[in-house]
Amino acid sequence: MSKAQFQSFDETADPTQGGPRVALLRAALARHGVDGFIVPRADEHQNEYVPACAERLAWLTGFTGSAGTAIVLRDSAAIFVDGRYTIQVVDQVDGTVLAPQSLIDNPPETWLSTHLKKGDRLGYDPWLHTPAQVERLDKAVTGAGATLVALDNNPIDAVWADRRAPHFGQIALYRDALAGRDVTGKLADIRGAMKDAAALLVSDPHAMAWTFNIRGDDVGHTPLPLGFALLPREGRPTLYLDGRKLSNSVRDALEALADIVEPTRLTGDLAALGAGGGVVMFDAATVPQKLKSAVTDAGGRAEMVADPIALMKAAKTQAERQGSRDAHRRDAAAVVRFLAWFDREAPKGGLTEIDAVEALESFRRDTGLLKDVSFPTIAGFGPHAAIPHYRVTTASNRSIGQGMFLIDSGAQYEDGTTDITRTVVVGDASVEMRDRFTRVLKGHIAIARSVFPQGVSGAQLDSFARQFLWQAGLDFDHGTGHGVGAYLSVHEGPQRIAKTGTVALVEGMILSNEPGYYKAGHWGIRIENLLLVESREISGAERPMLGFETLTFAPIDLKLVEAGLLTMEERTWLDAYHETVRAIVSPLVEPDVRSWLEHATRPLAEA
Template identity: 60%
Template sequence: MFESAFQSFDDLADATQGPPRVAALRLELRRLGLDGFIVPRADCHQNEYVAPSEERLAFLSGFTGSAGTAIVLRDRAAVFVDGRYALAVRDQVDVSIFEPVEIAQTTPAEWLEQAVRRGARIGYDPWLHTPGQVERLAKAVETAGGVLVAVEPNPIDAVWGDRPAPPLGKITLHPGKYAGETAARKVSRVAALLGGNDALLVSDPHAVAWVFNIRGHDVSYTPLPLAFALVFKSGRPRLYIDGRKLDAAQRRKLEALAELKEPSQLERDLEDLGRKGKKLLFDGATAPARLVCAFKEAGGVCDIGADPIALMKARKNATELAGAKAAHIRDGAAVTRFLHWFAEHARHGRLTEIDAAKALESFRRETGKLKDLSFPSIAAAGPNAAIPHYRVTNRTNARIRNGIFLIDSGGQYEDGTTDITRTLAVGRPTATMRDRFTRVLKGHIAIARAVFPKGTSGAQIDALARLALWRAGLDFDHGTGHGVGSYLSVHEGPQRISKIGSTPLQPGMILSNEPGYYNAGHWGIRIENLVVVEPRAIKGAEREMYGFDTITLAPIDAALIEPKLLEPEETAWLNAYHLRVRRQLSPLLDPERRRWLVAATRPI
């Protein structure tokens, strides 16, 4: 699996093809009377992971990150990325064609406002942008004296000769033993939240999957069925899904709950609802501008806001939480087998990043329960570990030598989704490495031990993960934690622990706890476990209090810890965590690995 995945990505993300592909696109734009075109890394659902047929940004530029935008004008072009990809983008694109731009410094809209010439016509695909995105881009182009133009079909498709066909992944029903709630009950709960709206357009496939208790195989790493749905305040919902993805039994079960329709019928149905003067709620984060425009032009009333399903989905029920914990025990045993293997083989200096990634996947597959990885494994040696979202390919594959090796990986199991990062010493770490690792560990422990009142958001506790680094004049540029789904996306909102995490944390939410430190050009550190928000009983408390239960189980490398930097309560937490790891994973390991685990979790 790894070899073919890496090779296919190398073939697609070929920076040397940037000049001829951009030249071909510019010819097509001239034919269409356009002076530029905006290329987001998106599909019509704003998914993080998209089907190969939707990888237009990677095809055009070579950039393979999960978030980014390119803008191609007649005489210049730029690729916009966030801080995660600031280093990687320069290695992936031809900088003689594309100017790399950090979005924190200059947004695509700000760039357009300065770069567009008066009278220019700038195109965009209305299926790949939300209404809010279109509004911002249009304002910028108009300020510059140009006009933003909706273009269908996408002009990149005209120059992408071997573009893959859209996916037809088979649908699976997500059984009650994993879901913990019937789809009919979920639909009723969603309908009850619609207020003055007649219906909700469900444009996020994660929400479709959760509400209807289905999973799919249309994209890598996330078991998504690419589909839309309409949930009405009263009446049967409609599920818009390609019928070729369903077998007869699945069709019968879904038809008992919803009216099944082809995706091609959705725009026409929205126009019909618009002509009847209906009021629809659209998810501002995922709804395509094309559908919102079609409904509005037909006479409908648009309410563009937050999809209520996102918060419902984020609060896992008891069944989902039990499944997540079971998945993490299974996954933790697989990771421990990998750590033992790594300790035995890395010291010889012959392992590569791909060797390590393939080995970890093989240990997960040996569980017999793995459905897929939950994201492309980040197996990073030395300087590559300093790139937070590094993605190893056959071209970048580095040998693992003395220093630091970072592995960030996860698995998709029917009962839960996992995500874990471990930073490992190869040979003897330097004093600086031990200092930085221990400061990251202190931040990790601070989040794990946090207790906070109901209503607290992730932004309010994010600083806890950074204090030990700040005291040394250090920091990291990504959030401390993201939400995680239940056999769904490994990056789930709206919950997050970050400087912009505004959603109050609620019991049942699963988040990552992953502070880091990155010494650019040399090495990087990250320690990640998943945690569950849970009620916390405190004697004499005057407010309802919450805390975190850590559910990820695997050793943290003691060779990188400087014990003198830890406070007694931090040492106690680490020793208690390692005792729990040892007790819960030992029954799943053979005697040799059990002995290794005992040594790896010895109290400090």
Template identity: 60%
Template sequence: MLESRFQSFADVGGPSSGAARVAELRKALESAGVTGFIVPRADEHQNEYVPPGAERLLWLTGFSGSAGIAITLKDKAALFVDGRYTEQAKSQADRSVFQLRHVVDEPPVDWISQNMGPGEKLGYDPRLHTPDAVSRFSAACRKAGAELVALPANPIDAIWRDRPQPPLGMVSQQRGRFAGESAAAKIERAREALKGADGLLISDPHNLAWLFNIRGADVAHTPLPLGFAYLPRAGRPTIFLDARKLTPAVSDELGQLAELREPDALVGFVEQLGKLGSRVSFDASTAPALLTQTLERAGGKAEVGADPVTLMKAAKNKAELAGARAAHERDGAALARFLAWFDAEASQGRLTEIDAVKALESYRRATGALRDISFPTIAGAGPNSALPHYRVSESSNRRIERGIFLVDSGAQYEDGTTDVTRTIAVGRPTSLMRDRFTRVLKGHIAIARAVFPKGTTGAQIDALARLPLWRAGLDFDHGVGHGVGSYLSVHEGPHRIAKTGTTALVPGMILSNEPGYYASGAFGIRIENLVVVEPRAIPGAEREMLGFETLTLAPIDLRLVDRKLMDDDETKWLDSYHARVRKVLSPLVDPPTRRWLAGETRRLNSTRGSR
């Protein structure tokens, strides 16, 4: 329901609950024989979106952000968040109970080593931490003379009396015309990538979904079936899914590919692999430490590294790319209808951020193909637009007035996932706004036009988007782009355009292109299109070259462009992009939107009266 997305901070736990719940947790920890406990914002798969019953951090602290960790000791407790959530944590967490710490400036491992004492025991749930995280926490405890202890059951689960039950979203088959490759063929490709291991334990539900051509409904915004799988070097795979999620038809289809077992059989299955002396590959990013520990205690060898399915999934095939293009045409038409409506209504001064979010989703629903939004829409007016990860609530909702309005949104369709940001002028923009917008646009165009040799990583081209800002002594603090899935996660790895983007870009990878600029307390700017890596033929080239095809179709606000800052090649790109937007979307929208679109996609150097 839409209304649930706009609850105020106090509605989702609130600081009033913190003291009582921490006191109850401390009693449970004393009974368990430990001094403290680590509560991550995580489920058993390290998902970005987790089911309600896995929101233990929210339940304990009141903090509802998508990333964070709390540590509770006998006489103190701390909540660690990153810079996106500093203000939110102040509003939500009980600061009389929790010290608020920046997860980068004062990492949890440093806090542990400084606040634990000799002989003390710090508990953790080995289902909710990766092997690397356990190693780091263990080292921090040893530094303090303390011990990290795996608990057999999560103490919060025992005291969270109205904890929601695990989700039972029904599993569906991803149809062949969207998947483009049979599950059997994918399985054989994955086997070839095992590199000496006896098998691969698949803990990332995105990889489970892609490999077996299934989708689910267990979490918000991403069509995931929560479960695990084991892919042996030879023989039938085993899938661990709750049978209640499977219709007879889906069960029969999956049963032809793999053995089907209940999730509670997984630990015993891994223990048996260990007794056989198996070498098993685990995904470093998502594997629960419980499984690697179980395997090695039984005599097996855990090889923790990158799941090869992740990279396979990242390179989209022809069918997936065709679906992505179709999804972006459909989504572009819905977005154009919204932008035309917004342009007419915003000038009246009656709209709020929530009004805009509801309207945009209504236009997407009108396509008849929307499965879900791909993330909670970011809709920021004025100073709220300067918060890159702003999420509107009833308490923060602003009226949209003269200045900047930024909307970052996306959709899940069966044939593709979208993510697009547009920055819109409400009234006449200032010269400063136009300068900053144009510099961001120049960076966006630099990425869109980039040509680079095979083997290039996202880190090597990240600076292209920043140069126009750097020349003015400016920058932004997020990456230029993230990977995007095929009717899967809107944030997909391992590829990205960022200083940390070390994965080589290959044809078929879909990424966002979203440079920005943020003037704190005043306004923010971001321009985001999705792009796909494609081969680029250059006459006389001595190396295999790549470039980007832009997938997103939506006008860029020309009122915010300072023509004097644009060079001829940039102007040609923008005019060509707008001509394509107009040609593709015009047949898909109603006549009033078509007329509006014609004006919004005019040539940059043409003239038009102010609106």
């Protein structure tokens, strides 16, 4: 792997360019006859990972996080981020040009109410905002005596001189043996959830990929084919896919299931449904305002719902569950090889964060089955570890010395998606490091050992992970866990373990378990495994119960564990987990790595 890969969009998104680029945008806005513009970090599908040509927020501001919004007015501008990015936004954005704001404490709607002037016209791109987002913005803008204006063309595209062309990755069929279900059965289930709608517009490419058992290569790290699908209550579905993505064999296979047309046909087809008075069901979380308007402007009715495919996709089939187990065991061997290598090389000095990223990906590529990393690896030493979503570049690359090192990474294999975080110490750990690490570990164990009745949501479990930090007046500003797809997105909804995780957990869902603690400017801690929701038989139970099967297998650094803070049950869990890691991984690695693993997974009493 070349270090040139780290000179990616992160470094072309230069904070020093914020002023000139905002000036270019303001000139373009004047030509459009508007006084401001909203720049979300979004594409036409509200994807987490977007094509390079859709990285408008990064180009304009320098901010490369996965979520954020900028607003540029004639005489003021701001960028809004959540708690994951409060440190990163200060490092990446020129605060004299775009004032950083909390997405929670001072959201765009609140900021607009005090910065818009009466009579102002605020522009937005209707392909990049959902109807709910537009409704909130319109309320705030109207309340300020201004007008929200949908623009036909995004003004950033006109001034972004070196904007990349769209990428047309080839679409591949995903074998039924890996999916566990064929397309016909999935379509029948989806139609059963459509109620009185004439059609369902599938705007989330993950849902489209799952429904039609296809995968693609249009965005980084997630095997997505970008496109839309229209599923009528009766008759053949239509797939809106660029023909350049389809080989003859793939086209032939898909045409046995659906009509395939170019995406430029979509708005016209929706307008035709609307003109006939049709009811079209839309996924409220991902559909662009542009497509809803195509139906309603023609006289039809748009029914905004939670995507009915999301829960079907989230509950993995038996084949997907087994594929995930296989992928995690393969991945465990690569991660253990990396940890053994790091433990040997880091104390010598000379390693950098980029060296660690490259080494871990190399061990994964040695499996011969790696398709891609499932997200840009987070490898942070010292203060960089305190940035939850830090991404190393050649400009930020830090030498690894004595102290805390955090690496959060994952892989895409055809049979499963992985995500694991380990925090290790080079040299000796301080008393404070051990205390904080152990509190995070206790929370991790509390989630892993949870048993709960059917109907319980992730929000009800979230505090289990935080309670030991709370006891010391501490917390972390991200969710405890996110859903994970089956050779799809490493961050999958609707399931999550978080304060906002209102969806009930069901058997077959995969989630992460990743509490953390971050001492800004010094070091950070996160411990992450993936979990599979499983049924639990409990003698005398009066209702169906659920629990978690741990899928991830790699040692937890015993040098950071303060054994005296653990209960007997927690010590037993840690020893049993390490015994399982040793049993699963030892046969998969070389003798020297096996010897290292024996020591790394020794009983806590011997540590």
